[in-house]
Amino acid sequence: MRKKLIEFRNVSFRYGDEEPWVLKNCSFEVYENEWLAIIGHNGSGKSTIAKLMNGLLFPQEGEIIINGQQVTEETIWDVRKDVGMVFQNPDNQFVGTTVQDDVAFGMENRGFPREEMIKRIEQNLTAVGMQDYRLTEPHRLSGGQKQRVAIASVLAVSPKVLILDEATAMLDPKGRQEIMRTVSNVRAEHALSLITITHDLREVVQAERVIVMNSGEIWDEAIPREIFSKKDALREIGLDVPFVAILTDELKKTGMTITNEPLNQEELLEDLWTLHLRT
Amino acid sequence: MDITFENVNYIYQQGTPFAHKAIKDLSFHIPSGSFVAIIGHTGSGKSTLIQHLNGLVHPSAGTVTIGNYRLTNDEKPKNMKELRSKVGVVFQYPEHQLFEETVEKDIAFGPENFGVSKEEIAKRIQEIIPAVGLSGEMLKRSPFDLSGGQMRRVAIAGVLAIKPDVLVLDEPTAGLDPRGQKEIMNMFKELHKKEGLTTVLVTHSMEDAVQYADHVIILNKGTKYMEGRPEDVLTQQEALNKVQLDVPEAVQFLLNFEKRFGIKIPFQRQTTEEIARDVHRYLQGGGENE
Numbered sequence: 001m002r003k004k005l006i007e008f009r010n011v012s013f014r015y016g017d018e019e020p021w022v023l024k025n026c027s028f029e030v031y032e033n034e035w036l037a038i039i040g041h042n043g044s045g046k047s048t049i050a051k052l053m054n055g056l057l058f059p060q061e062g063e064i065i066i067n068g069q070q071v072t073e074e075t076i077w078d079v080r081k082d083v084g085m086v087f088q089n090p091d092n093q094f095v096g097t098t099v100q101d102d103v104a105f106g107m108e109n110r111g112f113p114r115e116e117m118i119k120r121i122e123q124n125l126t127a128v129g130m131q132d133y134r135l136t137e138p139h140r141l142s143g144g145q146k147q148r149v150a151i152a153s154v155l156a157v158s159p160k161v162l163i164l165d166e167a168t169a170m171l172d173p174k175g176r177q178e179i180m181r182t183v184s185n186v187r188a189e190h191a192l193s194l195i196t197i198t199h200d201l202r203e204v205v206q207a208e209r210v211i212v213m214n215s216g217e218i219w220d221e222a223i224p225r226e227i228f229s230k231k232d233a234l235r236e237i238g239l240d241v242p243f244v245a246i247l248t249d250e251l252k253k254t255g256m257t258i259t260n261e262p263l264n265q266e267e268l269l270e271d272l273w274t275l276h277l278r279t
Numbered sequence: 280m281d282i283t284f285e286n287v288n289y290i291y292q293q294g295t296p297f298a299h300k301a302i303k304d305l306s307f308h309i310p311s312g313s314f315v316a317i318i319g320h321t322g323s324g325k326s327t328l329i330q331h332l333n334g335l336v337h338p339s340a341g342t343v344t345i346g347n348y349r350l351t352n353d354e355k356p357k358n359m360k361e362l363r364s365k366v367g368v369v370f371q372y373p374e375h376q377l378f379e380e381t382v383e384k385d386i387a388f389g390p391e392n393f394g395v396s397k398e399e400i401a402k403r404i405q406e407i408i409p410a411v412g413l414s415g416e417m418l419k420r421s422p423f424d425l426s427g428g429q430m431r432r433v434a435i436a437g438v439l440a441i442k443p444d445v446l447v448l449d450e451p452t453a454g455l456d457p458r459g460q461k462e463i464m465n466m467f468k469e470l471h472k473k474e475g476l477t478t479v480l481v482t483h484s485m486e487d488a489v490q491y492a493d494h495v496i497i498l499n500k501g502t503k504y505m506e507g508r509p510e511d512v513l514t515q516q517e518a519l520n521k522v523q524l525d526v527p528e529a530v531q532f533l534l535n536f537e538k539r540f541g542i543k544i545p546f547q548r549q550t551t552e553e554i555a556r557d558v559h560r561y562l563q564g565g566g567e568n569e
Contacts, residue, residue, distance in 0.1 A: 041456040041457075041458060041459075042426065042427060042428055042455065042456040042459060043426060088454070142321050142322070143321065169453075169454050170453060170454060172320055172321050172483045173483055173524075173525065174320055174321075174523050175321070199456040199457060200457075238456060238457065238458035238459075239456075239457055239458075240457030240458075240460075240461075243528040243529065243532070243551065244528075244532075246551045247532065247551050247554060247555055250551050250552045250554070250555030250556075251555045251558060251559065253552075253555065254555055254556055254558075254559035255559070255563075256558075256559055256562070256563065265528075265531065265532055265535050266535075268532075269535055269536065269539045272539075272540075272558070272562065273539060273540075276562045276563060
């Protein structure tokens with residue numbers, strides 16, 4: 001069995017005593033080296049989960065255990081070594097005046113020796129495909145490039161889990177692809193848990209497990225293929241169903257058999273090929 | 280109002296070492312009443328283009344004509360304010376521009392500046408609030424107490440309150456969740472029809488272009504790369520890929536289908552349901568339907 005890295009035990013959270021609960025009695029686990037996607041509409045509680053994971057917020061009820069340690073005021077600095085986050089707006093998280101300064105920032109705060117910093121800047125910028133931009137100023141980068149630098153900066157301090165909180169929402173399609181590709185590459189090389197928070201269902205296809213949030217509660221927890229089969233229900237809670245899933249449904253309505261729930265066009269065409277080709 | 284660009288060039292920081300040509304020899308014509316999508320990857324000149332539409336920038340060379348207003352390098356209309364009351368621009372993340380104490384005051388700010396009477400503004404607000412999906416009780420609240428999606432609607436209401444003839448939308452749904460995106464786009468489609476607007480939509484989304492626009496202009500490196508009906512332009516995969524764009528998913532499927540089965544189903548902006556029926560007919564119809 002894989003080791004538990006993050007555990008939420010009956011966690012509830014609200015912003016004030018008079019405010020409504022944003023998270024209601026949530027319990028779930030994240031394992032080592034796992035890719036977990038959390039999806040949900042705006043205000044479903046998914047970003048609150050992220051902020052609770054590295055102690056930007058604390059729950060009123062329940063507890064959060066990260067790498068064997070409960071998240072409290074006393075432990076947040078330890079916890080933050082393990083939990084790295086990249087947020088939505090590429091312009092709000094660049095602190096350095098050049099790309100390499102930005103990557104160095106986190107390491108400087110943790111007192112890394114200079115030699116180690118130089119090595120890690122090189123390694124991590126290469127991992128995100130930004131090694132040629134070491135001396136570039138942030139305003140000369142595209143949104144996708146800025147987010148890749150943000151990922152490199154987080155990875156430089158070797159966290160155990162990387163959280164991307166709608167990190168692609170403000171990017172153009174090309175920027176989104178860059179980030180998703182970067183993330184797959186990084187995971188192929190590092191032992192790292194990945195939590196991607198998004199409302200784009202197309203981005204969950206690569207994840208191993210999906211948690212669907214709705215109005216502060218865990219609505220479902222399953223593998224992507226299973227999630228994709230619940231189209232009408234997903235639509236009801238404000239999520240968009242990918243084209244392939246809709247087309248599969250429509251094909252079934254015409255009376256065609258499709259055995260698997262295809263995750264992408266290749267799988268759907270393969271099914272059509274084996275099941276329906278007239279010879 | 281008709282919009283015409285004739286050989287328009289725009290250079291940022293002209294005459295300095297940082298001079299940068301953002302728009303090059305751009306010409307196109309948008310007839311009054313069209314719903315046009317302007318598409319291009321980041322840095323293709325989309326935002327510079329729309330800043331010409333209400334005179335925020337002037338062409339460095341060439342002519343921009345909007346209705347009866349003409350903009351050239353050395354000539355600007357004396358009645359610029361009038362132009363701006365006819366061309367409403369919803370910029371990216373317009374909620375960042377909210378500033379008033381209440382939703383009502385924020386929406387009223389634009390028309391007040393254009394000298395619209397208090398009674399008329401009150402009347403317009405009553406019409407606009409339901410159209411953008413807000414409720415009347417929100418008018419007295421601070422816009423900063425609203426959710427992101429509601430703030431976006433307030434900002435849009437502020438632009439609609441000037442009753443523009445031309446509505447320019449710069450990625451109006453960025454950052455919203457899927458339901459919010461759909462609601463806002465459908466709202467614009469409704470307004471476009473009901474008010475007889477000329478709508479210019481800047482977007483990254485090929486899906487939105489196919490669904491809402493009747494004409495598309497593709498920009499690349501500041502100049503026009505392609506132009507035409509969505510079903511003609513957005514099906515040209517090779518040409519689009521060259522400028523880092525891609526066809527809509529439905530078109531992609533039809534192309535993949537053709538590759539796999541050797542059967543060509545033409546794209547005519549079918550719904551997903553219609554595509555399924557086409558596929559069914561070709562694979563199982565036994566020919567009797569053809």
